[in-house]
Amino acid sequence: MASGRVFLVGAGPGDPGLLTVKGRRVLEHADAIVYDRLASPRLLGYAKPGVSLYYVGKVADDHTMPQRDIEQLLISLARAGRNVVRLKGGDPFVFGRGGEEALALAKADIPFEVVPGITSAVSVPAYAGIPVTYRDVSPSFTVVTGHRSTEGLELDWNAYAKLSDTLVVLMGVRQLPRIVAGLLTAGKSPTTPVALIRWGTRAAQRTLVGTLEDIAETVRQTRFQSPAIIVVGDVVSSRDELSWFESLP
Amino acid sequence: MASGRVFLVGAGPGDPGLLTVKGRRVLEHADAIVYDRLASPRLLGYAKPGVSLYYVGKVADDHTMPQRDIEQLLISLARAGRNVVRLKGGDPFVFGRGGEEALALAKADIPFEVVPGITSAVSVPAYAGIPVTYRDVSPSFTVVTGHRSTEGLELDWNAYAKLSDTLVVLMGVRQLPRIVAGLLTAGKSPTTPVALIRWGTRAAQRTLVGTLEDIAETVRQTRFQSPAIIVVGDVVSSRDELSWFESLP
Structure with a gap:
C-alpha cells in the first residue's frame, strides 16, 4: 500500500x-x-x-x-x-x-x-498591543522557552540581557523569579517594562504589566497564573496606545 | 459619518x-x-x-x-x-x-x-527543512533585520554571537560580509552552518548552504541575490534530512 x-x-x-x-x-x-x-x-x-x-x-x-x-x-x-x-x-x-x-x-x-502556524511569540504580544519590533526601539527580538530551566539546563541570561531588544519567553511564568533575577544580575535595567499575557488572542485574554523590578511581586499578589507569555523590553510601553483587542466592543 | x-x-x-x-x-x-x-x-x-x-x-x-x-x-x-x-x-x-x-x-x-501573518523568519526556514528551535540544539531563536545597518545603526553582533542558538537575519544579503565578519570577530565558530533562502515558500525557492567561513565567498561565486533570509546556527544541518519542500513532486 x-x-x-x-x-x-x-x-x-x-x-x-x-x-x-x-x-x-x-x-x-x-x-x-x-x-x-x-x-x-x-x-x-x-x-x-x-x-x-x-x-x-x-x-x-x-x-x-x-x-x-x-x-x-x-x-x-x-x-x-x-x-x-x-x-x-x-x-x-x-x-x-x-x-x-x-x-x-x-x-x-x-x-x-x-x-507553519501563527506563533504565539509574535501574535500574542500583537493582540496585547505590543509590536515585537519597532523602528529605532527594537530592531530585533529573541524567543526563548522558560521551560528549559526545569530540565536543569539554565539559560545564559547574561547573553539575553546584552540584547537591548525584545525578549519573549514562552512557558516561563513558573520560572519568572529566576528569569528576572538572571536578567537583573546580568545588568538589565530594573525599570525595563515587562508584560505577561494569559489566554492571548482569546476572549479571556488578560495582560499584566510591570517592570523587571516589580513584576514577580505583582504576579504573586495578583495570583496571575501560567500559562502566559512574557515580554521584556521597551516595546511593552506601546501597549498604552496600541492596545486594541482588549478594548474591542 | x-x-x-x-x-x-x-x-x-x-x-x-x-x-x-x-x-x-x-x-x-x-x-x-x-x-x-x-x-x-x-x-x-x-x-x-x-x-x-x-x-x-x-x-x-x-x-x-x-x-x-x-x-x-x-x-x-x-x-x-x-x-x-x-x-x-x-x-x-x-x-x-x-x-x-x-x-x-x-x-x-x-x-x-x-x-497577524505567518512571519518569514520562521516559515521560510521551515520550508527549507530548518526548524528554528530544536530540542537540546537550539532552545531559542533571534530575529534581526540586516537592513538596519544601511542606516548607520550598526548592530551589536557581539551580543548575538554570544547566543549559541539560531539567528535569523531578514533583509541582510547585501550586508552579509559585514554580518559574517561581526559574528566571527565576536567569537562565533567559523564552522557554524549558515543557510540563505531565496523566494522562500514559493515554487522558485532556492537554498544555499555553507558556513560562516565560506558563505560570503559562495554567495559571490554563485551570484546568489537578495532578497533572501539568512539562518545561522546548528539547526541548519537538519536540512540534510528534513528538506521536504524542495523535493516535493
Missing part, C-alpha cells in the same frame, strides 16, 4: 481565525488527526465525517503520551495509507518538538509537509 | 495558502486595500468587486510612497467611512513598520485591528 502523507500543522495561538488557509484545507482532507491540548478545539470542526481523532495531549510538563509513541503513531497511520494531520498549538517548529517528529518521519521514509 | 476600521493584515511569506482564515475574511470584506509589493499578488483575488486598490509598494530601501503618506492615506480612507485592509508581507509587527502605522491610527482615533 502506498504510504499516506503527514502534515505537521500549526494551529496558531488560540483565535481560530488565525489558522492558515492551507492548514484548514489539510484538516478538511485528513483521514486522521493527532492533536495536543489545543487553544482552539473548534478547529477539529473542520474535519470530515468519519475522521479518526487521536488526543495525545501535552499539558505543560505532563505528556499524556511519550514523544516516541506519538512519532510511532504518526508512522503507523501513514503506513496504513492514511493522510494524517499532526495538529500542534502555535507553529510546529517553534518549540513543541515538531523538528523531532519531522526527523522521525524522515528516518521512516514517510512523506511529510510542514504547514 | 462613522469612521471605518483599519485591519493591519499579515499576508505571510509568499505561499498564498499561508494567509490566515481571518486575513482572508477581512480581505473579502474590505472596501479599500493598501498594499506593498507582495510575495503573493494572488491574495488580491479575494477582494470583492469594486474594491479600491492602493499600491504603496516598498522595494527594499526604495519606498514608493513615504511612510507618513501611507499613514495619512489609511486615516483618510477610514474617515471616509471605508473598511480598510493594510496588507503587508509576513507579519505586520515583524519589521515592516506596522507598529508605526498602528500608532498613527491610534493617535487619529481610528479603530484598528491586527491580523
Whole structure:
C-alpha cells in the first residue's frame, strides 16, 4: 500500500481565525488527526465525517503520551495509507518538538509537509498591543522557552540581557523569579517594562504589566497564573496606545 | 459619518495558502486595500468587486510612497467611512513598520485591528527543512533585520554571537560580509552552518548552504541575490534530512 502523507500543522495561538488557509484545507482532507491540548478545539470542526481523532495531549510538563509513541503513531497511520494531520498549538517548529517528529518521519521514509502556524511569540504580544519590533526601539527580538530551566539546563541570561531588544519567553511564568533575577544580575535595567499575557488572542485574554523590578511581586499578589507569555523590553510601553483587542466592543 | 476600521493584515511569506482564515475574511470584506509589493499578488483575488486598490509598494530601501503618506492615506480612507485592509508581507509587527502605522491610527482615533501573518523568519526556514528551535540544539531563536545597518545603526553582533542558538537575519544579503565578519570577530565558530533562502515558500525557492567561513565567498561565486533570509546556527544541518519542500513532486 502506498504510504499516506503527514502534515505537521500549526494551529496558531488560540483565535481560530488565525489558522492558515492551507492548514484548514489539510484538516478538511485528513483521514486522521493527532492533536495536543489545543487553544482552539473548534478547529477539529473542520474535519470530515468519519475522521479518526487521536488526543495525545501535552499539558505543560505532563505528556499524556511519550514523544516516541506519538512519532510511532504518526508512522503507523501513514503506513496504513492514511493522510494524517499532526495538529500542534502555535507553529510546529517553534518549540513543541515538531523538528523531532519531522526527523522521525524522515528516518521512516514517510512523506511529510510542514504547514507553519501563527506563533504565539509574535501574535500574542500583537493582540496585547505590543509590536515585537519597532523602528529605532527594537530592531530585533529573541524567543526563548522558560521551560528549559526545569530540565536543569539554565539559560545564559547574561547573553539575553546584552540584547537591548525584545525578549519573549514562552512557558516561563513558573520560572519568572529566576528569569528576572538572571536578567537583573546580568545588568538589565530594573525599570525595563515587562508584560505577561494569559489566554492571548482569546476572549479571556488578560495582560499584566510591570517592570523587571516589580513584576514577580505583582504576579504573586495578583495570583496571575501560567500559562502566559512574557515580554521584556521597551516595546511593552506601546501597549498604552496600541492596545486594541482588549478594548474591542 | 462613522469612521471605518483599519485591519493591519499579515499576508505571510509568499505561499498564498499561508494567509490566515481571518486575513482572508477581512480581505473579502474590505472596501479599500493598501498594499506593498507582495510575495503573493494572488491574495488580491479575494477582494470583492469594486474594491479600491492602493499600491504603496516598498522595494527594499526604495519606498514608493513615504511612510507618513501611507499613514495619512489609511486615516483618510477610514474617515471616509471605508473598511480598510493594510496588507503587508509576513507579519505586520515583524519589521515592516506596522507598529508605526498602528500608532498613527491610534493617535487619529481610528479603530484598528491586527491580523497577524505567518512571519518569514520562521516559515521560510521551515520550508527549507530548518526548524528554528530544536530540542537540546537550539532552545531559542533571534530575529534581526540586516537592513538596519544601511542606516548607520550598526548592530551589536557581539551580543548575538554570544547566543549559541539560531539567528535569523531578514533583509541582510547585501550586508552579509559585514554580518559574517561581526559574528566571527565576536567569537562565533567559523564552522557554524549558515543557510540563505531565496523566494522562500514559493515554487522558485532556492537554498544555499555553507558556513560562516565560506558563505560570503559562495554567495559571490554563485551570484546568489537578495532578497533572501539568512539562518545561522546548528539547526541548519537538519536540512540534510528534513528538506521536504524542495523535493516535493
